[in-house]
Amino acid sequence: MTEPSPVLLAANVVATAAPILLASLGETLTERAGLINLSLDGTILLAAMAAFAVAHDTGSVALGFAAASAVGGAVAAVVGFAGVILGVSQVAVGFVLTLMCRDLAYFLGNPYSRIQGPQVPPLPVPGLADLPVLGPLLFRHNAVVYLSLVLAPALWWVLYRTKWGLEVRAVGEHPEAAYARGIAPRRVQMVCAVVGGALVGLAGAAYSLALKPGWGRPQGAEGIGWIALALVIFGGWHPVKVALGAVLFALLQVAGIPLQEAFPSVPAQVFQVAPFPLMIFTLLFMGLSQRESVERWAADRTWARRLVRAFRGAAPRALGRPMEGG
Amino acid sequence: MHIVLDDIHKRYGRVHANRGVSLEVRAGTIHGVLGENGAGKSTLMRILAGYTRPTSGRILLDGDEVRWRAPAEAVARGVGMLYQDPMDFLAMTALENYALGRRWVPPRELRRDLEARAAELGFTVHPEMPLERLTVGERQQLELLRLLSLGVRVLILDEPTTGISGVQRETLFAALRCLADEGRSVLLVSHKLEDVEALCDEITVLRQGAVSGRAERPFRTRELLEMMFGEPPAVPRKVGSTPGAPIVSFRNAWATGGRSGLRRCSVTIREGEVVGLAGVEGAGQNVFLRLAAGLNRPYRGAVEVCGAPVRAYRWLRQQGVAFLPAGRLEEGLVRGLTVLDHFALGRSRIPFLDPWRGARDRAEEGIRQYRIRGRPETPVEALSGGNQQRVLLALLPERPRLLLLESPTRGLDLESAHWVWEQLLAHKARGATIVFSSPELDEILMVAERVLVFHDGALVADVAAAETSVAELGSAIAGRAAPPPPSPDVSVTAVETP
Numbered sequence: 001m002t003e004p005s006p007v008l009l010a011a012n013v014v015a016t017a018a019p020i021l022l023a024s025l026g027e028t029l030t031e032r033a034g035l036i037n038l039s040l041d042g043t044i045l046l047a048a049m050a051a052f053a054v055a056h057d058t059g060s061v062a063l064g065f066a067a068a069s070a071v072g073g074a075v076a077a078v079v080g081f082a083g084v085i086l087g088v089s090q091v092a093v094g095f096v097l098t099l100m101c102r103d104l105a106y107f108l109g110n111p112y113s114r115i116q117g118p119q120v121p122p123l124p125v126p127g128l129a130d131l132p133v134l135g136p137l138l139f140r141h142n143a144v145v146y147l148s149l150v151l152a153p154a155l156w157w158v159l160y161r162t163k164w165g166l167e168v169r170a171v172g173e174h175p176e177a178a179y180a181r182g183i184a185p186r187r188v189q190m191v192c193a194v195v196g197g198a199l200v201g202l203a204g205a206a207y208s209l210a211l212k213p214g215w216g217r218p219q220g221a222e223g224i225g226w227i228a229l230a231l232v233i234f235g236g237w238h239p240v241k242v243a244l245g246a247v248l249f250a251l252l253q254v255a256g257i258p259l260q261e262a263f264p265s266v267p268a269q270v271f272q273v274a275p276f277p278l279m280i281f282t283l284l285f286m287g288l289s290q291r292e293s294v295e296r297w298a299a300d301r302t303w304a305r306r307l308v309r310a311f312r313g314a315a316p317r318a319l320g321r322p323m324e325g326g
Numbered sequence: 327m328h329i330v331l332d333d334i335h336k337r338y339g340r341v342h343a344n345r346g347v348s349l350e351v352r353a354g355t356i357h358g359v360l361g362e363n364g365a366g367k368s369t370l371m372r373i374l375a376g377y378t379r380p381t382s383g384r385i386l387l388d389g390d391e392v393r394w395r396a397p398a399e400a401v402a403r404g405v406g407m408l409y410q411d412p413m414d415f416l417a418m419t420a421l422e423n424y425a426l427g428r429r430w431v432p433p434r435e436l437r438r439d440l441e442a443r444a445a446e447l448g449f450t451v452h453p454e455m456p457l458e459r460l461t462v463g464e465r466q467q468l469e470l471l472r473l474l475s476l477g478v479r480v481l482i483l484d485e486p487t488t489g490i491s492g493v494q495r496e497t498l499f500a501a502l503r504c505l506a507d508e509g510r511s512v513l514l515v516s517h518k519l520e521d522v523e524a525l526c527d528e529i530t531v532l533r534q535g536a537v538s539g540r541a542e543r544p545f546r547t548r549e550l551l552e553m554m555f556g557e558p559p560a561v562p563r564k565v566g567s568t569p570g571a572p573i574v575s576f577r578n579a580w581a582t583g584g585r586s587g588l589r590r591c592s593v594t595i596r597e598g599e600v601v602g603l604a605g606v607e608g609a610g611q612n613v614f615l616r617l618a619a620g621l622n623r624p625y626r627g628a629v630e631v632c633g634a635p636v637r638a639y640r641w642l643r644q645q646g647v648a649f650l651p652a653g654r655l656e657e658g659l660v661r662g663l664t665v666l667d668h669f670a671l672g673r674s675r676i677p678f679l680d681p682w683r684g685a686r687d688r689a690e691e692g693i694r695q696y697r698i699r700g701r702p703e704t705p706v707e708a709l710s711g712g713n714q715q716r717v718l719l720a721l722l723p724e725r726p727r728l729l730l731l732e733s734p735t736r737g738l739d740l741e742s743a744h745w746v747w748e749q750l751l752a753h754k755a756r757g758a759t760i761v762f763s764s765p766e767l768d769e770i771l772m773v774a775e776r777v778l779v780f781h782d783g784a785l786v787a788d789v790a791a792a793e794t795s796v797a798e799l800g801s802a803i804a805g806r807a808a809p810p811p812p813s814p815d816v817s818v819t820a821v822e823t824p
Contacts, residue, residue, distance in 0.1 A: 163430040170415055170426050177413035180377060181427025182398025296582065296625050314417060 026199025038094025041225025042101025047204025072201020080193030172316030236313010334383035358522030362739030376400035463494030492800030569596035602774030646727035692720030
């Protein structure tokens with residue numbers, strides 16, 4: 001086998017990160033509005049199945065993506081309706097939905113198992129694709145990857161630079177106070193749930209129509225929903241930090257392939273499983289910055305203080321708590 | 327704007343919070359709404375501000391009847407409210423808070439607008455500062471400016487002097503006077519007589535959900551007290567004592583927590599003293615209490631209690647030390663458990679022994695002795711704030727050596743507050759030492775023998791209560807005090823220099 005070039009490996013990281021970015025940033029939006037959607041893992045599978053089935057039957061990849069985002073939005077709407085309107089436990093509803101969606105995906109997807117189907121075509125950006133290094137790294141991917149790349153800055157801009165984003169954050173912090181200021185907290189939460197869920201749905205389609213084309217059991221997207229949920233927490237609910245975490249996880253996944261070639265005596269499973277514990281260690285390290293003792297240690301060291309501050313993030317104060325009264 | 331509330335009723339299930347309240351406020355006046363806790367003041371004001379819908383009754387603004395569907399409608403018609411639990415966003419900056427709930431304006435312009443309005447009323451604002459680093463008073467000023475910028479002509483303030491410094495109170499009152507002179511109507515809700523007496527033109531007194539009296543300037547304090555309580559409550563008497571051996575000593579202690587942490591704190595408290603901790607909320611007094619209770623650790627220096635460095639609260643509890651947190655339902659009691667469960671909790675040391683043995687007798691005894699309005703089976707969250715505090719007092723050890731109390735009368739009306747202090751001072755008469763924080767200087771001077779004043783994380787004054795005044799303490803709280811005397815020649819002052 002040929003030695004894989006670092007640029008191609010990096011490009012592979014970018015492609016692998018796309019669905020993780022979509023899912024974790026979608027969940028970031030939902031949680032910033034104060035709602036927890038725990039159904040991510042099941043939603044991704046159901047959306048992946050729906051995307052592949054629709055694209056296979058209609059021959060249109062775009063319709064596949066539309067179906068996936070509709071599935072994601074619909075599942076999130078159930079969580080939103082139960083949590084925000086009925087006021088039942090969002091955690092319980094999310095859990096049940098994630099299990100139900102997964103089984104539903106395997107059951108309904110049976111006829112489409114292990115068959116050929118359409119894929120998202122690569123879409124090199126004219127002009128930019130021929131740049132050295134940057135070209136293959138960023139500009140020879142498909143449309144989903146481009147979307148995932150602009151999503152983090154876009155979400156940051158929406159949350160921190162627009163009136164609507166300010167209102168979303170306000171609802172996640174203190175829905176009663178938002179209500180007193182003329183915002184409809186429940187409506188904002190429903191919108192954020194559905195939009196966030198649609199992004200999660202796109203993540204599913206990104207697996208079955210691009211990254212791991214086809215449908216089967218297992219599909220290969222299993223577990224990503226939980227990783228995305230963890231990334232939101234340890235990214236401090238900040239879109240840019242969450243995105244960095246997603247890229248890091250993709251890097252750990254991709255790095256397994258060349259490492260396996262370099263160390264053929266180590267069982268292959270080690271490299272497949274390694275990203276998960278490594279991710280936990282990274283997250284633990286980031287979580288350290290929240291600790292008072294570390295903060296105190298860093299207080300006298302400028303660089304450490306900056307690092308600790310960069311990692312710090314607080315949960316929206318009203319996360320998981322529906323609005324009272326009103 | 328002329329406001330009429332006509333026969334307002336509000337029922338929450340079986341609770342009748344407002345029973346036919348009528349009230350009239352003339353334009354350009356400051357109207358006080360006075361009453362003890364649970365009298366229905368907040369409910370009435372939330373109805374006027376559109377946050378709560380009345381069960382029946384009418385609201386008239388300049389003669390037109392209005393029916394609010396949301397608070398934003400009331401603001402659009404010029405009625406704005408400063409809520410008792412601040413309706414603001416701690417994680418956001420002052421400017422973001424100012425921007426929320428209005429049409430979009432470029433941040434730079436909005437910032438200029440905010441600063442100009444603040445200067446007009448003599449307020450200080452920090453537009454880029456996150457709200458969690460501002461004091462309660464500064465947050466209140468910001469919210470006031472926000473409402474004014476939305477064109478509010480009727481301003482409702484619900485207990486605005488809780489948790490703010492004396493200086494901020496003066497600034498607030500001057501601003502309110504000025505706003506009323508410009509023709510706005512102001513409604514000031516308070517359970518503190520001195521607030522309404524100092525500021526209001528007219529007063530309506532509420533008692534148990536109904537109007538119990540009205541008064542106009544000049545007010546007679548005795549009459550107001552009678553309208554509030556039926557008869558004026560008795561003031562608890564101080565019990566004199568001679569301080570004994572040191573029981574709490576801080577040696578150059580530093581700690582994090584609160585808004586400003588605690589810095590370089592050295593002080594000794596002796597057995598039998600009643601020490602009041604004064605300061606703006608989060609200035610270090612609660613960190614002080616939590617250090618003494620072993621709930622927080624100093625990262626530099628040492629804290630000794632009962633002659634040994636503090637260990638876990640569990641150990642302190644065995645030494646007869648008890649800590650009462652300000653957040654009664656958040657930290658002091660367990661939501662969802664009944665009064666009886668609380669008496670059973672933490673009693674038996676053997677895990678599998680029936681903890682309820684004898685608990686019912688103790689609970690019934692406590693309910694009788696502390697006149698708790700509730701039964702052993704009542705869940706604690708169903709009790710009123712005053713009764714929750716009574717439960718906590720009933721749960722104290724029988725003969726405590728040291729009581730560490732965080733705002734022990736927070737949110738209680740005068741009568742309950744005095745009653746609480748009677749019980750606490752009875753412990754003191756039996757030899758207990760009491761260290762407590764309070765936002766009320768009057769309360770501190772009423773019961774404390776010695777006052778420690780905190781400002782921005784530092785202990786700035788240590789004085790005998792008999793030798794100081796509200797004015798002197800007030801300026802110390804605002805950070806304008808001479809440093810405490812280094813020599814321990816004052817009778818009860820013992821500041822050690824490391």
